[in-house]
Amino acid sequence: MTTALDRRLGAGLLHHASALPDGVALTIGRRDYTYEETAVTARRWAGALVEATGGRPRRIAVFAQRSEVSYLGVAAALFAGAAFVPLNRKFPTARTRDMLARAEVDAVLADAASAAQLPELLAGLDPCPVVLLPDAKRAEVPGLDDRYRVLDATDLAGFAALAELPEPAPDDPAYLLFTSGSTGAPKGVPVTHANVRAFLDVNQDRYRLTPEDRLTQTFDQTFDLSVFDLFMAWENGARVCSMDPIELLAPFKYLERNGITVWFSVPSVAAVLRRRGVLRPGTMPTLRWSLFCGEALPRATAEAWQAAAPYSTLENLYGPTELTIACTAHRWDPATSPAECVHDNVPIGRPYPGLNAVVVDERLADVPDGEPGELCLAGPQTTPGYWRAPELTAQRYFERDGLTYYRTGDLVRHRGGQYVCLGRNDQQVKIGGHRVELGEIEAVLRRAGALEAVALQWPDDGTITAVVSGAEDTAPLADACTAGLPAYMVPRSVQVIEEMPVNANGKVDRAALRRWLAERAADHG
Structure with a gap:
């Protein structure tokens, strides 16, 4: 029988810490982290989180970027039984403070490069979350005085790894992500363990990753596509390699040096390489999967990338945060896909197994097949609604035939068994x-x-x-x-x-x- 622990986000990291202890789970720069090291460190931080918050915490902010703290902090939050809330030090302070306040986090994990912003971020928060500084000393952060409870690197070194991990329910949030909101305030989207598990299961059936695979990590962690990189790797014993943004300008040596087999980015990264004339045929021979998501994929970009990565299968993924990372996919076929493009953009393809798709007009009535309308989807990847915003949830989710559908706001046309995206039907x-x-x-x-x-x-x-x-x-x-x-x-x-x-x-x-x-x-x- 499958237990809640088996199905939790992060269960694969725990499994491979025992099954492949010396396997590499994470590469940052030239530093490799084994599965055993990653899991032990994250469990130690989880022990500190549980003790410092007086029990199982609810939500843990991870205020870090492309660092040991940013990735292991996510695992630590999950091991402590909490949802992680990714924050970005490049965002305006007022915006980040608003997210912290609305998320009502119990603790903040911050890396040394982000910690200087903490006094300004935490000012006025009541109650004030506990602060963990795994790679910094409290004395190195001016303003973190006695008003704050702080556990720094020295303190955390004294904690034992958490032995008994709290078991989340399938409907408990695994992470809370804030997206752009039309009211001037970011919208919170809680994504459950069951939502992410459904996504991971479908994608593993599709891509069949093994411990031999090495995945890129091109996204900031406030972008939910980063969840694919981390957990498709960790669930399957593979390695995720965090790329510095500057390496995206000429990624070829990085891919070769790290033996990357799975590329995942927004299409604009590939488009920039194409415009610069560096996306030459055969320059990315190690790739076996080339995945794009987050915006329209131009046909010419897909063709140029396919030529540059001739041994890879290229796919165009689509999906809003509310449908858990991605929910449709089109597999590029050089022989047939160009003719299927609309507005010179690659189709978004077919819905994942288990998802129901309908195309509706403004009254939520089905439109005839082949006519344009708004794409709506229901199924196990559909998130439960917006964070403490029932009116907004009612606007974007609706019930039909016992299923809850999310209105994507994207205009599509169903053609030849798949969907092509025609653009937005609103201001998003x-x-x-x-x-x-x-x-x-x-x-x-x-x-x-x-x-x-x-x-x-x-x-x-x-x-x-x-x-x-x-x-x-x-x-x-x-x-x-x-x-x-x-x-x-x-x-x-x-x-x-x-x-x-x-x-x-x-x-x-x-x-x-x-x-x-x-x-x-x-x-x-």
Whole structure:
């Protein structure tokens, strides 16, 4: 009989610590971490978490980036029976503090490079979470005074590995991820152990990873695609290799040196390599899987990558956070896939086994097969709703025939047994693989003094331009965006228009705004 412990996220790491103790679980730079070392260290930190929080903690923030603390901290949180909450030191402090407060974390695991931000982040939080500094000393972090309970590297070295791990229920959250929100505040998405287990099972059936495989880790951990890298590796005795972002500019030597067999990134990484002329045929011979997700995959990029990785199978994955990492996939076939592309983008493919897909109109009525509509999916990967936001949950989830469907907000067409994506049906877009609510940017601009604000993808899909009215000086608006938004959400420029164009329904005419921007650019060209 399968126990809750067997099905928990992280069970594979525990198993392989016994079965393959000397196998490498993680590579950061030139440093390798064996399965035994990874599990023992994470269990020791888990013991500290359980003792410091007075029992099984609920949620643990991991405030670290591409470090031992960032990866082993995730395992430690899970071993302690908690959900992990990834945070990013590159995000504005106010945004991160809001996430900390809303998540009501019991403890924060921080690495040395992130710890300096802790006093400002924790100021005013009540109750204040316990702080763990596995690779730093308390004295090295000014401002962490006696008001805070801190366990630093010296303290943690004295803890024994947690012997009895709390057993989470399948419906307990494994992680809580915050995504861009149209109200100006990030939305929390709790993803359960059962959700992730369903995803991992489907993907292992699909990719058949073994201890011989080595996976890239190209994503920040605040991007849920990183969960694939870590746990597809750890569940199957493979190695995950954390890549420094600068290595993405020319990854070929890294792939060869580390014997990478599974590549996973947003398509824009491949597109940049193609534009730079370095994605040459045969340059990535070690790859057996090439996976892309997070935004549209252009046909030309897929073709160039396939030629550069000739021994790999290339797949285009699709899925919002609310459907647990990815939920559909298209396997690229050089003979047939080019003709199946729409708007020169690769199809998103077929839903994973166990998922039900429907395509609906604005009234949630099914549209005829082949007609465009909003893609909605139900099944074991469907998350339970937004974190403490029942009204928002009611807007994006609905019940039908005993199943709970999530409305993706993506317009698709069902054609030839698979789905092609036609774009968004709302203001949610993808920039560099990150999901962005344009309304969140607009909310920041209005709060900073703009009467009206519209954020657009212009002049291309990878660039955000803002147009505002009722403001003369754009500098304070640009500064507010820089201070309040992650870098990938900050508009490239803020343009002032005297009056917003509207359509026959009285709504802002975004097409007219794009024409205005193009004319303005031509006049100043």
